[in-house]
Amino acid sequence: MTQISTLGRSNDLRGSLPWQNRPRMENRELGGAMECSGAPMLFRRHAEIYGEGEPADYLYKVVTGVVRTYKVLADGRRQVGGFCLPGDIFGLEIDAEHAFSAETISECRVLVAKHSTLIARAKTDHEVAFQLWMLTGRELRRLQDHLLLLIKNAPERVAAFLLALAERSSTGNSIELPMSRQDIADHLGLTIETVSRTLTSLESIQAIELISARRILLRDRRALVRLSA
Amino acid sequence: MTQISTLGRSNDLRGSLPWQNRPRMENRELGGAMECSGAPMLFRRHAEIYGEGEPADYLYKVVTGVVRTYKVLADGRRQVGGFCLPGDIFGLEIDAEHAFSAETISECRVLVAKHSTLIARAKTDHEVAFQLWMLTGRELRRLQDHLLLLIKNAPERVAAFLLALAERSSTGNSIELPMSRQDIADHLGLTIETVSRTLTSLESIQAIELISARRILLRDRRALVRLSA
C-alpha cells in the first residue's frame, strides 16, 4: 500500500526539512514523530499543500492557521471535505494518492512527517501502528457524521456546523470563522446565499449574533442544538 | 456505516498476507479468525445484526445475502450507509460502539469474528494490524466517494449507484437490485418517488431497461457514466 514515490511539488518540502538527517528519536506517538521533523513549514494564505491524485508521501499536522481539504467535480462543483484547525492531522491516505486536495485558508505553519517512515516504524512499533489506524478511524467517524449532515435541511446543517466549530475551537461562545461563506457552503452542500440567509435567520431568532461576517456569537446553544437535530 | 468496499471486488483482503501463501488455506485471512467461529450464522430476512450504539464486539463477513447499514435521525429520516454484498466485511469500529445499525435485506449467512481476538492478534502480527487498518481505510474511501455523490443531482446519483452496483456484483449488464426503492432512496438521499421517476427517465433515454422492478439491464453504460459525472 505504501509506495515510495517520486516527489512532485514536494521537492521544496525536502529542502526545508532537515529531519532525515537528524538523529532518530524515540517517539511513542505520531505527534512526536512530527516534532522531530524540525521547524514547521510555512505556507502563505491560499497555498496548495497537495492536490488530489498526487502521491501521498507525507502526513501533515497543523500548528497554526487553517487548512481546507476538497474535491472538485468535472463541472466545477466543489465539495469541501473538512477544515483542519491547529492540532489536526491530515493527508493520511490508504492509497498511494491523495483523495482530496489540501489548501491553506490562512497563513499556516504545518509539521510534516514522511509516510514511508511512519509505515516502517509501524512495523516494529505497535503503538505507532495503532495511532495510524486511529487516525484513519477518526476521520471515518467524522465523515460518517458529515454524511448525516448532508441529508438534513439548511438550518440544521448550519446550526450543526456552528456547534461543531465552537466545540473544536473551544473559544467559548464567540467563534471566529476562518473560512469564507463559499467554503462553508461547499462544505455543507449549500450555496453562499443560503448560508448567508440562514445565518441571518438564526440571528433573527436570537440563536446567534453576527458580530461581523467572520465572527459569530452563539447566544442560545440550546436553540442551536434543537435546530441541528 | 460500517461497511466495506464499494467499488472493486471486496474479497481480496488478501494480497500480500503471509498466511495466504498457504494455498490450501485461503480462509486464513482475517477470515481465518472468522472461520474459528465455525459455520456461518444464519439470519432471516430483515433481521437486525446489531444496532447503533450497541457494543462493537464482533466483525462480520457476508457469505450469502445482502446487509444494509443505516442510521436514523430523531425524526425518522434514515440514512442507509451502504449495502454489504457477499465477500464484504462490516461491523469494524474504532470506538467501542457501533456507529450504524446493520440489518439483513435478504436471508443471510454471515461469518463472525471476535473483535478482541483480532486486536490481540494484531498486537503480535503486524499483517493483521495492517489488514484492520486497510479495512477502515477502504471504508473511509467509500464514504468519501459517497459524500461526493450527495452533492450531485438525482439522475447523477442514480446513474452512479447503478454503475457501482453493476461493478460490485459483476454480473454483466443485467443487475439485480436486492434492495427496495426505499433503501435506494435512503442511500442516495432521495425519495422513492424520485428514484422511481429517475429510473423511468433513464429507461426512456435508452440508458437502461427495467426488466422488472428488481432487475435492470444496463443498455448504455457510456450514457450512464456521462450522466453520473
Added chain:
DNA sequence: CGACCATTTGATATGGATCAAGCGATGTGG
C-alpha cells in the same frame, strides 16, 4: 477616496419533496 472583494438582500425559477392515485405482482383464504 475609489476599486475590489466578500457578504447580504431581493426577486424569481426549479428540482425534488409531498400528497394522492393507480397499478401490478405476490400471496391467502374461500
Added chain:
DNA sequence: CCACATCGCTTGATCCATATCAAATGGTCG
C-alpha cells in the same frame, strides 16, 4: 383456481426549500 387483500412500485398534480440571477451594501487596502 379464482377473488381479493397487500405490498412495493409507478405515475400524476402540486408545493416548497433552495438554487439562481441580480443588485445593494460593507469592509479592506492601495
